[in-house]
Each structure stands twice: as C-alpha cells, then as structure tokens.
Amino acid sequence: MSSALQEGGTVVSGESSAAALQDASHVEGQDPVFRMSGVSKVYRMGETQVHALREVDLDLLPGEFVVLLGASGSGKSTLLNILGGLDRPTAGQVRFRDHDLTAATAAELTRYRREHVGFVFQFYNLIPSLTALENVALVTEIAESPLDPGEALSLVEMGERRDHFPAQLSGGEQQRVAIARAVAKRPDVLLCDEPTGALDYATGKLVLRVLQRINEERRTITVVITHNAAIAGLADRVIRISSGRIVDIQRNAIRLTPEDISW
Numbered sequence: 508m509s510s511a512l513q514e515g516g517t518v519v520s521g522e523s524s525a526a527a528l529q530d531a532s533h534v535e536g537q538d539p540v541f542r543m544s545g546v547s548k549v550y551r552m553g554e555t556q557v558h559a560l561r562e563v564d565l566d567l568l569p570g571e572f573v574v575l576l577g578a579s580g581s582g583k584s585t586l587l588n589i590l591g592g593l594d595r596p597t598a599g600q601v602r603f604r605d606h607d608l609t610a611a612t613a614a615e616l617t618r619y620r621r622e623h624v625g626f627v628f629q630f631y632n633l634i635p636s637l638t639a640l641e642n643v644a645l646v647t648e649i650a651e652s653p654l655d656p657g658e659a660l661s662l663v664e665m666g667e668r669r670d671h672f673p674a675q676l677s678g679g680e681q682q683r684v685a686i687a688r689a690v691a692k693r694p695d696v697l698l699c700d701e702p703t704g705a706l707d708y709a710t711g712k713l714v715l716r717v718l719q720r721i722n723e724e725r726r727t728i729t730v731v732i733t734h735n736a737a738i739a740g741l742a743d744r745v746i747r748i749s750s751g752r753i754v755d756i757q758r759n760a761i762r763l764t765p766e767d768i769s770w
C-alpha cells in the first residue's frame with residue numbers, strides 16, 4: 508500500500524478544479540448507463556484503514572471507450588470491481604440503468620454480473636482442461652441471449668483455434684479467448700483490468716485492437732485499466748485517478764488506433 512494513500516495525499520493535475528471535474532464526470536444530454544455518485548471505499552485491515560476510493564463521481568455513456576489511468580495502488584481495480592458488482596462501496600451510490608447496485612442483494616449482484624458484465628483480467632483465467640470453445644461455452648450456457656461460442660471466437664479471430672487447449676495457445680491468443688468469453692454473453696459493459704499487462708508489445712497492440720473493434724462493432728461500453736499512458740489515445744475519455752480520487756478527465760477529439768500509438 509502506498510504511503511501517499513496513508514497520508515491521504517491527493518495529486519491534482521493541471522488546471523482541473525473539483526467543479527470542472529464534476530462537470531466532466533456528469534455529461535449532459537445523454538442518459539448515462541452507469542452513474543457513480545460519491546463512491547468511497549475503505550478497506551479496514553486491523554488498525555489500519557486504506558482509503559481506496561474517495562468520493563468518486565463518474566458517468567459512463569452508451570458506447571463509450573474509457574481508459575482508466577493511474578499508478579499502482581491508486582484505486583483503479585477497486586473502481587472497476589465496484590462497477591462490475593464484484594465489490595461494494597463503503598459509501599455512495601452506483602446505478603446501472605434503473606438499478607441501484609448499492610442496494611442489491613448478493614443474489615441480485617450475481618445476476619447483474621452474469622447478465623450484464625464481461626470481465627477481462629491480466630491473467631486470462633481460462634480453464635486449462637477445456638478447449639477454447641468449451642471455455643467460451645461455459646459462459647454462454649448460463650447467459651440469457653448469448654452469441655454462439657464459435658461466433659464469439661471468430662470475433663477475436665480465434666475461430667480456427669477453437670479446439671486448442673489454453674496450454675497450446677500463446678498469451679495473446681489466450682487473452683483473445685478470454686475476451687471472446689467476456690463478450691459472448693453480449694454484456695452491457697466490458698471491464699478490462701490491465702488486459703495487456705502480461706503481453707509483449709506487438710501482442711498487446713493486437714489485443715487492444717480487438718477490444719477497440721468490439722467496441723466499434725457492438726457498441727459495448729468498454730473500460731480499460733492501464734498504467735501505460737500511451738493507451739489513452741485509444742479512448743473517447745481518459746480518466747486519471749490518483750490516491751483514490753479522479754484528478755483529471757480528458758476527452759479525445761479523435762480516437763487513435765493501436766497502430767497509431769507507441770510506447
């Protein structure tokens with residue numbers, strides 16, 4: 508845990524004031540799909556309290572591609588996990604369409620995750636004893652109106668490798684299968700926690716291109732966590748987080764492709 512967090516230090520970048528951030532986080536004119544208001548998260552570990560999030564306000568709009576940037580320990584995963592119903596805030600409210608996720612029972616949160624949220628993590632989390640196709644089918648079997656598992660694999664250009672086991676696939680290929688699994692349920696939001704963190708440069712770009720293409724074709728709200736500032740160019744909006752606070756929100760006039768950026 509970082510000392511800045513324990514001291515409660517907050518870094519505000521550039522000219523952004525609290526009021527300006529408030530405006531940027533609640534966008535007028537379009538109904539948000541997600542609305543986080545005053546979300547705080549405190550982890551208690553014995554005597555110590557860790558303020559992972561501090562009064563975060565954030566809306567997510569239909570079809571948005573958002574990059575969430577921040578140093579290690581700044582609260583990125585906590586924010587993502589709360590959006591995805593894997594964790595609950597200590598204070599504040601999270602709304603998904605008409606639903607108040609903060610008031611949901613455990614069973615309701617499970618249903619919310621199952622029907623509406625696709626997760627992609629740094630380390631793929633595929634089941635080693637199942638083929639690519641079977642890994643995807645595991646999810647589509649319990650989803651309401653899923654894609655065909657083979658079609659989901661084709662979306663990430665892994666249709667030819669459907670009968671391969673994870674151990675027979677490279678890291679980038681495994682991550683593409685994990686993305687197919689996440690999008691196969693036709694989620695409303697795709698939450699990606701450092702999806703390229705374990706991949707080499709070229710493979711990382713390939714995976715980002717897949718995420719961007721799915722966002723373009725399916726209009727799935729996509730949130731990508733990274734500490735790689737170059738990836739910010741791919742987004743509609745870039746949210747910078749530091750010591751549990753949103754310190755900057757930037758809107759890109761144009762979205763770059765992974766081919767346009769380098770790091």
Ligand code: ADP
Pocket residue numbers: 508509512550551552557558559577578579580581582583584585586
């Ligand atoms: P990031 O993803 O930006 O690296 P996290 O959201 O994982 O940051 O963590 C934010 C802060 O909350 C860190 O100080 C981290 O140690 C702490 N934290 C995260 N999860 C837990 C947990 N389950 N229990 C205690 N502290 C946690």
Ligand code: MG
Pocket residue numbers: 583584585700
């Ligand atoms: Mg994290």
